Each structure stands twice: as structure tokens, then as C-alpha cells.
Amino acid sequence: MSVLQRPTGFISRFVLLCALLLSASAHLQAQTPLGPQPDLRLLIDISGSMKESDPDNLRGPALELIVRLLPDGARAGVWIFGEDVQQIVPHQVVDAQWRERALEAVARIDNSGQRTNIPAALAAATYDLGSMDPTYRTSVVLLTDGKVDLSASPMANATAARDLLANTAPELGATGIPVHTIALSEEADWTFLRALANSTAGLAEKARTAAQLTEIFVQSLEMVAPTARVPIVGNIFLIDDTVDEFTALVFLQEAGAEVTLTSPGGSVYSPEQRAEGVDWFESSQFALVTVTSPERGAWTLAAPEGARSRVSVISDLKLEVDPLPNSLPAGRVTELGIRLRDAEGVISQPELLQLFTLAVQVTGPDGYSESIDVSGRYPVPATGEYRVSVPAFERGGRYQVLVQLRGETLERELPLYVEVIAEEAAPAISTRPAEVPEQDLQRPAVTLIALLLLALAVAFWVYRRRRKRKMAIWQRRFDASRGGADDTVVSGLSATDPDSGGNEKAP
Template sequence: MKSMPFSLAALMRGLMLLLLVLPALSLQADPAARALRPDLRLLIDISGSMKQSDPENLRGPALELIVRLLPDGARAGVWTFGESVEVLVPHGEVDSAWRERARAAVAAIDNSGQRTNIPAALAAATYDLGSMDPRYRSSIVLLTDGKVDVAASPMANATAARQVLSETAPQLGATGIPVHTIALSDEADWTFLRSLARESRGIAEKASTPDQLSGIFVQSLEMVAPAAQVPLESGRFQIDDSVEEFTVLLFFDGEAEAMSLRAPDGSRLQADNGAAADWFVAEGFALVTVRQPQPGSWSLAAPDGARIKVTVIADLNIEIDPLPNSMPAGRASELGLRLRDGDRVLSDPAVLGMFGITLSISGPNGYREDIAVSERYGVPETGEYRISIPAFAAAGRYQLVARVSGETLQRELPMHIEVTADPAESTISSRPAELPDASLTIPMLTLAAVVAAIGFIAWWISRRRRKRRLALWEQRFRDNGEALDDPAMDGVSAAPEDSAPR
């Protein structure tokens, strides 16, 4: 029997090694296998108070913008909620058919809800929580102008809100499903929404006016599905021959003025020229997509003060293992970065040596740091750069921009991180689990020793209790004046058979 704990320890050690080794080997065998596609789940408040918070129903154009920007192959779904939750756009793979359904559904966004059932909305968006596809990185974006309102009872509402923060949000955060919250109007429960985002490792935003929704939605999409961009200088940007499609997104104040694109051959693309480009113009923003563009220098005519970004779909792109959207101050982290050419991760030193790779970090109080990745780390054998990110001392919003530049190619990939004032306990890394050290023998033997000690203590306590019970019966016989050797009790003794001097 003494060998049993060691056999059990060996079995447990083998199982733990198997559980650790298999995922690590499957991920380390191909760095590209870790690239996850985005899965966006949008929750839109349609309670009656939205008549005041969003009188022009700008939620519709903002949603259509997201629908147009979502990449093919992603997954997405849209739910509306008031007292109950309704599926506005079924959750599924983003393709042309999904986009058509989503655009048609935009008109259904109204203000017919009676309450603000946020718990039910979160439950609906995570309907597949136990069976999510591991190839996707799921995120939730929640837009509301109110607070948790599930019943007429304030106590019921408070209980429901507390349950979301103490149970639902931590579970989602531990599962890797951040909830990014957007508060529309000052009437929204900002304390609750900020806590919901923090507990689930998401980011909280506040839109002072409805026309800010589109910009906030786009930033949320950047966190869910980072898209490669090309830098813009004085209205000009460079398109290389690997680009299959580019999209120009403009945010501007006031009325839309004449906007146009000039191609490298001198031809001009305008909103009324639908054959060459796809234009979508709404209040406060415009989106133009050009497919199979000419390589070379493009220029853009836009309203003064417009905020512009140019995203590209190309064979050659930056790929990252994203960090959590939210992390405590003082915690070190590590970022995985690769260059992908189609389905292949570039690992040839001669090819990688042609590109300059940098990582720029900006944050609160004027914080700025530039990391020359190519110079500091050299060319990795696997093609994957593991970049050490410094621990951020101050809480606040940080932006990380990875940049790749070559002779004719330029790419940028922006990321956002919310640093909180929570104390740091460990280092965050996007690297898969490492194999264990030399062995687990010492900790497993320690565990076996603890189990054996607990078993011995339980046996000893049980034996003591048995002795005390027998002694009690012996005392009762004595109190009744009956001797232990009474003939009437021949063959019966209150003393234990294995009694020993104490």
C-alpha cells in the first residue's frame, strides 16, 4: 500500500505533462497557427430613453460603418435589447450575404424597449460560451445610455447589477472574452459600465454626443480586429503591388465637402464615380473602398481638419499576438509579431533583413517610447519576434503602433491598451505555455506527502474517537454497578481488542 501514492503521483505527473505538452507543441510547431480571427458581438440598447440620447438614430450609420469595415472570414452578430433581447443580425461568418442582411437590418434599430436588461443581453451574446470556436478571438461591444433595469424593484436591479460584476464579468474575463462598454449620455451608469469593462478585461468609453459613436465604434473594432494601415503624409499615401484593396476612412466636423482620390496615373475618383470605388458618406464620416488599386502614390482631397486612416488588405502584412486590452500598472508584458506573406510566415533572414520593424508606444502624461525591433532582436529563426513591453507605471490609455517599412512597402498596425491602477502580480505574455522544468517530481511528491499526512491525521482522530466511545460505555456500566467481568456479560468487554497502554 505504501507504493500507491507514488504510482498515483506518477500518473498525475504524466497527465499534467500531456496536458501541457500537447497545446505547446501544436502552437510552437507553426507560429502562424496562433493567429486568431475576430469574433465581434454587438449589443445595442433600444430602450425608450434613446429618443433623447440619440434623437437622430446615429446608431444605424455607426453600425453600417462597422459592417463595412469587418474583414471577410470574421464572425459577427448584432443583438438589440430593452426589456427583452432580440437578434438583429444572426451571429455567423462575415461574407457578402451576411453584410447584406446586416445593412437591411439597420433600419430596425428603434427606441421601443421598456427597460435596460443588460444581464439578458450579455447572456444572449454568449449563447455558445461552452462551445466557442477556438480559432476565433471573441469580444463584446455593449452600447447603452442607461443602467441595469430588469424590474420595477430597485433591489432587484441592484442585485442583478451586482451579479453581473461579481460573476458574469470575471467569468468572461477569465475565458478571454472582453466586454467593451460605450456609455451614451450622462444618464448612463458610468461606474457600472467601467467596472464591467475592467472586470472582463475590456475598455470603457463615454460618448458625450451621438456623433462620436462612429469613431468609438471604429476604435472598438481596432481592438477586436486590428487592421494593417499605411501612413498618410500631407494627404498622400503609398500603395505597393501586394495590396488587393484599400479603404480610406475620414471623420470630419460639419458638412461633407467635396472629397476625391487621385490615382498614380492622375485619374480622379469621386463619390459620383461608383465604377472605380465604393463610397459611403454619412453625417460626420465617409468611407471609400478601392479594389485592385494601382500601385504607387495616391493623394486625397478631404475637408480641413479631417481625421483620416487608410487600411489595406494585402498578401504581405503584419501579424501580432495581441495583448489583453486591459492590464494592471507595473506589469511587464511580451508581444509576438510576425510578417506574413499570404498563408506563409516569413522566416528567411535575407527577406526579413530587407524590412525595418519598430514599435512606438505613447501614453498619458506625454509618455513615449520607440523600440527598434529589427536592431534590438535581430532576425528570429522562426520568423517570430518576441518583443518585451516595459511595465507602465501610470494608469491610462496607451497606444502601441507596430511599423514595417521596406523599399516600396509601408505598414502600420495600431493597438490600444487600458492600464489600470490594480497591483501587478505577474508578467503577461502572448507566448504559448512552456514545457515544465526538469520534472514535476518534487512538487508531486510534496503533494503526495501532504495527502498521506492528512490521511494519517484522519485515521488517528477516528481511532481516538473510537477509544473515547468505548471508554464512555465502560463508564456507563460502572455507573450502573455492573462489573466488567459479570457472568451475565460473559464474552463482552468494553475495552478495545487492540488496547495498549496510554
């Protein structure tokens, strides 16, 4: 019998048993407090160049999607920036009132900015640096299509960018505040944005088209606030008795593509057929549907071929995973903390944990894949928390760490992402110089040529001045040897007379 065909009554008995056992053992074990809640701070570029980088203003729908996906209880704020910085969504706890204000603010995203003042934007978003609430885990997401541009002076812009990387970024990294950067144009200063992300243990993304922006935004949210999903097999996913609400997100390749949702009882839902407890939101890039108090059983999500889909859930039974560092050096071993939690706290009873199987699936560059059988490799922990060792990654690149939970009629997945930074290999012995990227050579080469031209000009000027001084000295010596231009010829001397043979003197 497949997991989609098993009776759902078991999970009801399990939840009841879980509650009874936890009640009975409450006096024996203190409950583990909830981990830090996410704190997301979004910085969105509204400079005039966005007219070309984002002609359809897809930043607006992408922000609206993030607003709808942010979990209640998180904190979030939104700033827009050009030459100046404005806060368009207050930095507050996410609730219904905050969402309403945030959705109204989407209309303020335009292309009215004159410059790209990234340092001022970062300063505004980290206004409380040094006094942040430790019960929240803060992250900054920076979207821009340009580079640091706060002045007409290239020297001032370069100085500001250098100061940000040398001082601000290390301070943010030391405080544990990653800055995830998104470049929305080939004109963006990718070298600077990547360095900013690396210095703060953040991730750098490049959206080669505005259409890719929504998916990158969602992945940024997953890094800040990992959310459990239910796996989709074909186009079917299972909703169990513990799920209070689920949200299906479908990324579309063509605008206007049809998406429908069919319940286990056969009811069909679509954007045109509204129903109580079913909320749809659509754009040209995606379709989002949230179902509250859903029917238990196998649901069907019909979407166009090639569409990418995911279903996240809000459930009484939570799969919790300690977040990995956003970036790691190659060769470093890391560790995952994995727990199951219900309304009473972390589940630690062995007889309950043995009802589930845990696994970790790691995928990465060049087809890398590794599976860790957590339930088979690790004994049931007395605290209820598995400490899973993740092997060191030797190759640089982006890795996905997918934590998988399976029960009798329950399935969960929780994705994490990590960027592995590999040091460049030492070059083999060779007489050929190492190749340097063109962008790394261009600026030093221009500077060197300018210095050489300046040195040649100075040398030529010094040479001309010395030559003039020597000519003046020679002229004075010559004039002195002549005794002056008006002196008479010395008497008693004459030119040689050719007839005298050169030996006679004048009379």
C-alpha cells in the same frame, strides 16, 4: 529619394524571390497556422431614452460602417435590447451574404424599448459560453445610455447589477471574453459599466455626444480585429504591389464636406463620380471609399481641414501582431509577437526579413512616448517571429502601441490599444480623512440616514411603551395603598386642632 519616389519594380522582384525561396524551403520548415479570427458580438440599446441620447439615430450609420469594415472570415452578430432582447443580425461568418443581411437589419435600430435589460443582453450574446470555437477570439461590445433596469423595483435592479458583476463578469473574464462598454449619455451608470469592463479585461468608453459614437465603434473594432494600415503623410499615402484592396475612412466634422481621391495616374474619384472598382459610402459623420485592384504608387486623399483619416489595406504581405491584453495593471511587463506572412506562411528567411525595418511606437497619457527599434535591438529570429518586450507602464490611462513596418517601397502600421490600471497611491500621514467621490458617498449616506430615522422611531416607541407600563404600575400601587376609592375614614383620628397645640386627641 523618398519612400514615395522609389521605383515600385523592386517589390515585384521581392515577392517573386519570396515565393521561390519559400517553395524551396517548404520541406524544411512547417508553416505556422493562422492565429484566431475575430468574433465580434454587438449589443445595442434601443430603450426609449435613446430618443434624447441619440436623436439622429447615429447608431444606424455606425453599425453600417462596422459591417462594411469587418474582415471576411471573421464572425459577428448583432443584438438589440430594451426590456427584451432580439437578434437582428445572425451570429455567423462574415461574407457577402452576411453583409447584405446585416445592412438590411440597420433599419431595425429604433427607440422602442421600455427598459434596459443588460443582463439578458449579455446572456443572449454569450449563448455558447462553454462551447466556443477556439479558432475565434470573442469580444463583446455593449452600447447603452442607461443602467440595469429590468424591473420597477430599484432593489431588484440593484440585485441584478450586483449579481452580473459578482458572477457573470468574472466568468467571462476567466473565459477570455472581454466586454467593451460604451456609455452614450451622462445618465448612463458609468461606475457599473467601467466595473463590467474592468472585470472582463475590456475597455470602457464614454461618448459625450452621439457624434463621437462612430469613432469609438471603429476603435472597438480595431481592438477586436486589428487591421494593417498605410501611413498618410500630409494627404499622400503609398500603395505598393502587394495591395489587393484599400479602404480610406475619413471622419468629418461637418456634414456634406467634400472628400476626393486622386490616383497616381491623375484620375479623380468622388462620391458623385462613380467608377468601376471604387465604392463610396457616406453619412453625416464620415466618408468611406474602398478601391479594389488599385493602381500602384502615391495616392492623394483630399479632405477638409481637421478631418481625421486612415487607410487600411488587404495585402498579400501581412503584418501580424499578437493582440495585447485589453487592460493591464500598472508595472507589468508585456510582450508582443510580430510576424510577416504571405500566401505560403510566416516569412522566416533572414535574407528576406533583413529587407524590412520594424519599430514599435508607444504613446500614452501626459505626452508619454517611447520608441523601440525592433530591427536594431533584436536579431532576426529563426522562426520568423519577433518577441518584443514592451516596458512596464507606471501611469494609468489609455496607451496606443503602434507597430511600424518599412521596406523599400512598402509601409505598414498596425495599432493596438491597452488600458493601464494603476492602483491608488497610499496616502501620506495626515489627520485629514481621504476624499471619497460624491457618487460613492450619496447612496451609503441616504441608507445611513434612513437607518438612523428608523432606529429613532423604534427607540421612541419603546420609550413610550415603557412609560405607559410604569404609569399603570404606579396607578395600581396607588389604588392599593388607598384601599379603594369607597373606603371610609379610619375612626378615632382627626386633623390637628390648632387651638389644642396639636397634642389633644378627639373624644
